[in-house]
Amino acid sequence: GQQVMQIPQYQHVQEGEDFTTYCNSSTTLSNIQWYKQRPGGHPVFLIQLVKSGEVKKQKRLTFQFGEAKKNSSLHITATQTTDVGTYFCAGHYWDTGNQFYFGTGTSLTVIP
């Protein structure tokens, strides 16, 4: 079946440092979504990328979709304690209806 790999599993950074998480699929995606889950909370939608090579920004967050639509990344500049949580990518494929395949997530800890 389809699978989306995500690395790293954990990341500890000092407040103010940058953070990046990566997702990779062995087959071409139709689109990819990113979610954030705070500790004890539920996943909350951040963004959707659809086009090859797409780059989107939300304040300190930069999202990229690879040219081949097989990989994606989320980069946070100058992390803050409010960025703490687990970041998930969710890949969608053309032949799977509305089914998304979630990566295993990257848990971000920000040390003040």
Next chain:
Amino acid sequence: NAGVTQTPKFQVLKTGQSMTLQCAQDMNHEYMSWYRQDPGMGLRLIHYSVGAGITDQGEVPNGYNVSRSTTEDFPLRLLSAAPSQTSVYFCASSHGLGGETQYFGPGTRLLVL
């Protein structure tokens, strides 16, 4: 709008017991789904529905049943609970069928002893 609601928030079951996890949404979304979340494994799709009366299996459907009699409700039934079903369960809904934004409920934490 309440969005996606789930009940109960917490549940403890004994092995072999059955129960129903409730999920409701008030956004008139066609698509609803159930995920389970286990440490280190992300979210895995259990069952999903593309509209009232239509359901289908996801990645990990064994031990679970669903039905969709209305657009709003999508209950998940555990037929005979097993310790392997200890998990956090999330219900989600989205508008449309082409990979749209998913809105998640607050989750149900289930412990099976």
